Each structure stands twice: as structure tokens, then as C-alpha cells.
Amino acid sequence: MLSRVASHLYWMARYLERAENMARILDVGQLLALVSRGEDSEATAIEPLVITDTLEDFDATGRARTPAEVACYLAWDALHASSIFNCLHGSRENARAVRADITTEMWEDINNTWLQLLQKRHQDHQPADNAFFEWVKERSHLFRGITFSTIRRDQPYHFIRLGTFIERADNTARILSVKQSTLGTGRTGNEITDYYRLSAVLRSVSAFEAYRDTYREGVEELRVAELLIVDPTLPRSLRFCFDQIVRALALLPGATAKPARRLAATMLANLQFADIEEIYSQGYRAFLERFLAETAQLGQALHEAYLEPK
Amino acid sequence: MPPQSQSSSTSPARFQGQSQGGSEPPAEDDEPRLQLLKPDPGGYDEMLLPDGTARPHYSAYQDWLRSKSADWMERQRAQVDLIFRRTGITFSVYGDETGTERLIPSDVVPRVIDAEEWGRLELGLIQRVKAINRFLSDIYHKQDILRAGLIPADQILVNQQYQVAMVGVKVPHQTYAHIVGVDLVRHKDGDFYVLEDNLRVPSGVSYMLSNRKMMMRLFPDLFQKHAVRPVEHYPGMLLDTLISASSQDRPTVVLLTPGPYNSAYFEHAFLAQQMGVELVEGRDLFVEDGFVYMRTTSGRQRVDVIYRRIDDVFLDPLAFRPDSVLGVPGLLAAYRLGNVVISNAIGTGVADDKSIYPYVPDMIRFYLGEEPLLKNVPTWQCRKPQDLAYVLAHLPELVVKEVHGAGGYGMLVGPTSSSEEVARFREVLTARPEGYIAQPTLSLSTCPTFVEEGVAPRHLDLRPFVLTGREIRIVPGGLTRVALRKGSLVVNSSQGGGTKDTWVVDH
Secondary structure, eight states: OBHHHHHHHHHHHHHHHHHHHHHHHHHHHHHHHHHOOTHHHHHHHHHHHHHTTOHHHHHHTTOOSSHHHHHHHHHHOTTSTTSHHHHHHHHHHHHHHTGGGSOHHHHHHHHHHHHHHHHHHHSSSOOOSHHHHHHHHHHHHHHHHHHHHHSOSSHHHHHHHHHHHHHHHHHHHHHHHHHHHHHOSSOOSOHHHHHHHHHHHHHHTTOHHHHHHHHOSOOOHHHHHHHHHHOSSOTTSHHHHHHHHHHHHHTSOOTTOHHHHHHHHHHHHHHHTOOHHHHHHHHHHHHHHHHHHHHHHHHHHHIIIIISOO | OOOOOOOOOOOGGGGTTOOBTTBOOGGGGGSOBOOBOOOOTTSOBSSBOTTSOBOGGGHHHHHHHHTOBHHHHHHHHHHHHHHHHHHTOOEEOTTOTTOOEEOOOEEEEEEEEEHHHHHHHHHHHHHHHHHHHHHHHHHTTTOHHHHTTSSOHHHHHTOTTOOGGGTTOOOGGGOOOSEEEEEEEEOTTSOEEEEEEEOSSOOOHHHHHHHHHHHHHHOHHHHHHSEEOOOTTHHHHHHHHHHHTSSSSSOOEEEEOOOTTSTTHHHHHHHHHHHTOEEEOGGGEEEETTEEEEEETTEEEEOOEEEEOSOGGGSOTTTSOTTOSSSOTTHHHHHHTTSSEEESOTTGGGGTSTTTGGGHHHHIIIIIOOOOSSEEOOOEETTSHHHHHHHHHTGGGEEEEETTOOTTOSEEEGGGSOHHHHHHHHHHHHHOGGGEEEEEOOOOOEEEEEETTEEEEEEEEEEOEEEESSSEEEOSSOEEEEEOSTTOOOOOGGGTEEEEEEEEEEO
């Protein structure tokens, strides 16, 4: 399979997943803004920017630090490379370049998403509300479903999976790391605010029900972290993502991929045998930072092995 | 037990009009029949004689057509659009951000060619392409034809399509043009004339294949009534041709495309898929130690034959246009070493230049010692003062074409142009005569075509695709392009043209 084709498929999946994650973060952020007040409110408003590491870029645009402006920037700004608009555009352009390698249904769906997005952009008021974020999630779910039920389980499929799960792992780790820093090691002293913050984390990764089912107790920070890091069954946990990554890699040609495979397997092993109390005592934040750095390194290794070999 | 399903509410009436095995559905009797408009009395119509009766090879089709209603035909036509969109055989419009692709309209009335006539055309095409390949080999090596004084040397050697880099380069089997799309038109005298030989990257074959597929789906009964020669084996023949162009035993063939933004991208993707070869862009390939490789997820893989759909000047930024991002640095060097075959060869464009076209009959006599079987259109070369004088005096009745033009752009069709347009061309011609040729306005033949006013005569041409491998082969027929506007003589898809399925029938 051509490296360029693999690269398009991988980035098609990554961009779509990124758009979905952005919609999730913004959706929950708006909900949270409703319950926060006073000094908290600006911190809450800019949180999506902190998670995506774009606070500086945002301030440079001169926009006010309000939830509405932040949402508008992250959803629609044409100059922001990871705005939902640009992510969906990137996903569709990558799909377009490899139309012959994906199924007709997949192409028509992602193209349809793009055409609908253009219509929304042409409205007087570009939507950045719950209905819009739901739409983004729905389009992403739909595409994944179509992919799952139409494409052959061959190299293209494995590269799509790699893109999806690397992006997702990165996103979950970012959410955890930012929520941790705003929560601090201690508590805000306000149980209600804590509850909303923690459940916001869970909701942003569709894990609220999973938490209830697993722990059947009040929302505890440590348990939230445990669920999102080491749970093998939750589709957005770090452990789950790396299970999928390692499986996909095992089904791809191995001649050039030793460094990528080794790194992925090591990261998976660390998650498989992790203990959340130990992670906390040894430094939760450092753990997440290392995880993010290694994930970026894995992305680089994949590029060297498959997508842009020398 | 069969799976449960909702009870069907489809009434039998829904299937009315789909004839089965030749028996006509009774419900159609109430609907008005199709109007078959008479052809222009002065012209040549492919189907109809001046009295409105069908030519023998079209008579079975005419009977069939007469039994159809306009509504039924309209429903079939709507199906065509749907099938074409689904198959993805579309034509992308430059600069359209929505990515909606335009369809080239495909007509439901076929263009039928009698097998005997096709046999004569085929011989003429083979002869012509054979001579052109001999000519290309000659001008890049011994240049006998220039020494014989048949063609002025400067017209070849300073021609911008003449690639100095190809001088002395051995190409396998001395074949330069593996794929040629020859544009033919039929004049009112009933004879076919060659309009041009497309030797660079002729396109349109995907429409030939899709038109046939579509017609067989919509009108299976017609194919039972007619012995239509098949065309579906074209991709296989093309692959054979490309493989035989290499001296390797089992060469790796790729199709090189400029990418998804090219208007013919879907044809590229379609052909690559049909041949089962990789569809590559320039950046997928690289040259190392004189060999060409592609980057794959399993490492590098050597490439032996490149079927390129990119013009010469973009192929290698080191040898041609340095700003080209479509090509492969070092490709020309690898090619000159004989380590890769490029198809068509670099530098074939010099032979389909409109200023060289008038000499093709001479080439046939010179290289093959035969009389040309296909006619050329009489051509005035504006670079010659006496020709220019004639052209300027007769502009309103001539067709003037740019020597390097293509796609129906930059041309003047005298009889259908305004006096301002004629005046503007007069200025252009006087300023730069060497850039133009002129030809008499041919009255292209017509063929009944399903349009709004009924089944009406429209002008058309024919582009057979000639493949040169171990032998020269042509799938029967080719691509028929039709000018859908009444009276128009311009068939290019960029100028409102459509296509027709082309049948060669034995009867």
C-alpha cells in the first residue's frame, strides 16, 4: 500500500476524531459555565483553550475571554488549525485524496458532512451551541459506523484505527491533565463545584454511566482517573486506546515499524499493569505529561515507519 | 424461513415500460411516441437517410426507438445521471470548494458504426499510428525525413514540443506513443477525416467504458437484438500494452496522476482500479541510483512502467519546469538509462502539434510506402505568407485553431462567429501568424440525440483509442462526443458537449 494513501487515511481519521473531541470539550464547557460564577468563570471559559494548548493564539486574536467567544473560536476560526471547521475540512480533503481506497458510502458521508458544514457557515450566525456540537458528534459516529460496516479489514482499515485511537488517547490525556491542574491536588472546598467539574470530565468522554456502573458511589477524583486511564473496557480510556493501537500495528507490515511497535507495546504494558494509587503517589501530573510526550513520539514513529518513510 | 420484511406496496404499474425480451408492454400504447426529427437535408446523418428511413445498420434500432414514448425515454435518461453519479465517473470543476463534480451528459441514443466501415477505419488508424511512431523514432535519431526535405527542419527542431533531452535515447521497441486517441469526424461527403492525433495524454476512455456499462443496464434487450462488439476488455488491453512496453519479465506498472484536483482524476482512479495497478502521485515516487521506486507501507518498491497522465514539462523538475511539484526529480535521468518506461514517451507532442499535422500523410508515404487510408483535413499553415493571405481573405468561412491549443479553447469557428470575433482573430493572426492554422469548416455528421425537443440531429465526432504494444490494437468504436446545442460544432466537454455509447455492429 502506498505510504501517501496510508497517511491520508490516518489523518482523515485523526481530524475527524479531533473535531468530535473538540465538540465534546466545548459542549461540556458550556454546561459548566452555567454553574460557575465569580473568579471561577473566566478559568472555566478558557479551559477548552488550555486543554488544546491554544490560549496564546486565542488571546492574540483580541477576542474576549468569554465562553461564547471561546466556543466560536474553537468551532469556526479559519486561522485556527484545529478548529472544528478546519478539522472537518482536513478530514474531508484527506478522504477526497483517497476516494478509490475507501468505500463509496464512506466518501459520500464525509462529503455530506462537509457540505452541511458549509451551509451552517453561511448562516448569519455561525452556531456554536449544544445542537451544533451534537451534530458534530453525530456525524463522527455515523462515519465510524459506516466505516465499521463497509470497509474491508485490510491495511486501510488498520490505518484508520491507528489515527482514531492515537488522537483519542491524546485527547483523553489532555482533558485529565488540565482538569487535574484546575482541581489542584486538594479540593476547591466546594463539594458541588467539584461534583460538576468531575462529572463534566466524565461526560466529555461519554463515561458518566460507565462510572456509575463501575463504582456505584459518589464521583471521586481518584476513581475518575482510574476509569479513564486503566479501565480496559471504556472506549475512550487510555488503556483501551492502546489495546487498539497495538492490535492494529500487529496487523500491519512490520519491516519498518520496529520502533513504533516497541514503543506502543511498552506504553500498553505500563497501562495494563498500572495502579492508580501508585500513579498518584508518584506524581499524577508527571505521569500524564510523560504519556502525552510518548504518544507524540509514537505518532512520529508511525510517520517514519509508514506514512513518510525516508 | 426468509427474513421478514414489510409488505410490498409496489404496484406492477411501476415496472411499466421496461420491455422484456422484446415484447412491448401494452401500457405504453396510450403514451405519445418519441418524435424523431429529420436531419438537415444538406448534411450526413449517421442513422437517417435524407428521406427519414434508417440506414441498414440502424434499422433495428430505429424500429425499437419508434416503439418508445418520450416519457419512458426521459425516465431512462434520468437513470443515466444517477448511475453516473454512483459510479463516480464525473468531471471535477476547478476551484469549486464544495467538491461537487459535474457530469458529462451521456446520451441514451447510441452511435452505431457498421462493422465493414469500422474495418476500413481500423486499417487506416493502424497505418497512421504506425507511421507516427516511425516518425517519432526518426526525428529523435537519424532524422531521415528532415534530410529528405519533406518537413522543414526548423518546424521540428525549434518546436516547443520537441524534447532535445530525447535525442539519441533508445526507447523499447521504438514505440513512443503507446496510447493514441485519434479524433475523427465525418464530413457531409460521407468520408471520415482525421481532425487530430492526440499523442500526449489522451483522455475520455472511462466514458467509453461507462457509457457501455450504462446502456447494457438500461437496455439489455437492445443488446440481444444487436451483435454489438464488446469494449469492456480495454483496461486489460491497456495493461498488456504497458507490460509489453517493458523489457522486464513481470514489470511493476503504476499510473501517475497530477492528483485529485485534476479534472480527469476520476478517469485516472478508474483506470488504475480496473487494471489493478497503483495510482501514484509524483511525491509517491523517488529516484535512487538511477532506478525509480515508490514509497509503500512495506518499504520501497521498484517501478518499471509509468503510465503518466501528466504533461512532459511537469514530469521532472530537474529536467523541465523547476517549479513542478507534480513530477519526480531525477525521473528523466532514470528514463534515459533505460531503467523505467514512460508511456507515452517524453516528446511525443511534437507529432500531434497542429503545425505538424498536415505532414502526416507524407509520413505514411515516406515510412511505409503506402497511400494514406484516412483523409486529412486540408490545412492552411498561417506561417506561410500565401496561406495566411488566403486565410485572412476567407476568415468568416474557416475554422482557425491555435497550433498548441486544446480543449476547444482559443479557436474561431468562422460561420458561427460574430463580426467582432472575426475582427479580433484577424488582428491576432496578423500579429502572430505562426501560432495558427486554418481549416475549412467541416459540416460534421449528425446523429439523432435525445434532447428537449425530442430526438433531434446533433453534430458529433469519434475518438478511437489505439494501443501499440507487441501489435497495434483498437477496441471497436471508441468515444463519441456530441455537441448538445443545436447547430453547434464544438463537442468538447468543457464547451457543453456530451457523449454517446459507440457500437460497432455486425449485421
